[in-house]
Amino acid sequence: MRTRIIWKDRSRKSKILIILGSVLTTLVVVLLALNLTLGEKKIREDIPRLYSVADPQFERTMGVLLGPAIVGGNRAQALQNGEEIFPAMLEAIRGAQKTINFETYIYWSEAIGKEFAEAFAERARAGVKVHVLIDWVGSSKMEQSYLDLMEAAGVEVRKYHPLKWYNLARMNNRTHRKLLVVDGRIGFTGGVGIAGQWTGHAQDPDHWRDSHYRVEGPVVAQMQAVAIDNWIKTTGHVLDGPDYFPELKPVGDDHAQVFSSSPQGGSESMRLMYLLALTAAQKSIQLAVSYFVPDEMTRRVLIDAARRGVKVQIIVPGEHMDVEVVRRSSRGMWGELLQAGIEIYEYEPTMYHCKVMIVDDLMVSVGSTNFDDRSFRMNDEANLNVYNAAFARDQVAVFNDDLRHAHRITYEEWRNRPWTEKLHEQAARLLAPLL
DSSP, X not given: OHHHHHHHXXXXXXXXXHHHHHHHHHHHHXXXXXXXXXSSOOXXXXXXXXXXXXXXXXXXXXXXXXXXXOEEEEEEEEEEHHHHHHHHHHHHHHTOSSEEEEEESOBOOHHHHHHHHHHHHHHHHTTOEEEEEEETTTTTTOOHHHHHXXXXXXXXXXXXXOSOGGGGGGTTXXXXXXXXXETTTEEEEESOOBSXXXXXXXXSTTSOBOEEEEEEXXXXXXXXXXXXXXXXXXXXXXXXSTXXXXXXXXXSSEEEEEEEEOTTSOXXXXXXXXXXXXXXXXXXXXXXXXXXXXXXXXXXXXXXXXXTTOEEEEEEEOTXXXXXXXXXXXXXXXXHHHHTXXXXXXEOSSOBOOEEEEETTTEEEXXXXXXEHIIIIISBEEEEEEEOHHHHHXXXXXXXXXXXXXXXXXXXXXXXXXXXXXXXXXXXXXXXXXX
C-alpha cells in the first residue's frame, strides 16, 4: 500500500514537472519569436528607379515619403578617430549652459569613460540638466562607480531595455544610436562608443578607425527630437521648452535631415532610405561599412547599380574584425557582388568601424546604422543625411584615403579561398538574419 502511494506521488510530481517544463518551453519559444520577428511587413518588391540623386525629386522623396523634412542652413563637420572626436565632444559638453542629451550603445570603462562621466557630473553640479541614456547590453562593462559619480551630481542616468519581466519581449531591441545634443544647438552622431578602442588615431589594432560628425543649424532640432523620443519611451518624461528646442538660425549651406528608425515605429524606414539612395545612384556608390551582411534585396540593388554603370566601392574590416562570425557571414555573400564588378576592400591596419554612405558625390549618410538586418529591423538607429556637394567631396577624399590602407578582394581570390573558410562562411550565413 505504501509503495503504491509513493508511486502515485512520484507520478503526480512527474506530471507536474512535465507540465511546468512544457509551459517553460512555450514561454521560451514565444519570447524568442517576439525578439526575433517584427510585426511590420518587410519590403519584398523591387524599388523602381524613377530619378537620380541629383534630381530635386530625390530630396522631395527623402523628405516627404520617408521624412523628416530636409532643412537648409546647417554646417556639418567630419571628425576622424578618437583624437579628433572625443576632444570635440568633451568641449561641447563642458561648454553646456542649459541642457545635455546623450544616448549611446557602448559605454564601457577605462580613462575615456571616466572623463565623460566627470564632464557630465561637473555640468550637472553647475545646474545644467543632463540626461544620459545608455543601452543595458552595451553598458554591461561600465564601472558602477561612474554611474554613482554621475547620479550623485544630479545627472539623470537611465538604461534602455534593462532585464525586467516587462521588457522580455523586447530584449533583442537595443538602442544602437550615438547621439549627443548640447543646449539644443550642437549635435554629434557617428560610429564611436565610449571605450578605449576608440581613442587615439587608429595607429594600431588596439585603436579603431572610426568617423563622427558635429553639426549645427536647424537640423539639430531633429536630432534632439530623436534623442528625446527614446528618453520618453524609457522614463515617461517629456523634455520640452526653449532649453531643449531653442530657435535655430541658419549657420551654413548644408541641407540635412536626421533619419531614425525603431521596431516600435518604422523598423523598415532606415532600410528603405538606403535602398532608395542606392537605386537612385547614377555615377558612384561608396560604402564604409563596419558590419556588412546585406539581405538578398539589398545585394540585388547593389548588383543592379553596378550593371547600369555605377562604380560601387565597399570598405569592410579585415583580419582585425571584432566579431568574426559577421566577417565570415559577409564573405560568403561576396561572389555575386564581385562578379558584377563591385569593388570590395578589406581595411588592414585595425578594426574598421565607420558607417558612411556616399552617393554620386552629392548625398552622404552617416551615423550608427550598420549594413545588416539587425540595424535595419531590430535596433533603434539614427543617421545624419547631408545633401551638399562640397561636404560629399570631402567625404570622398576621406574614403579614398582609407582605400590606400585596404586590400582589394578579387573574384579569383575569393573563389580560391580554402575550403575550410568556405565551410565556416556557409555556416555563418545561416545566422545572417540575426547579425
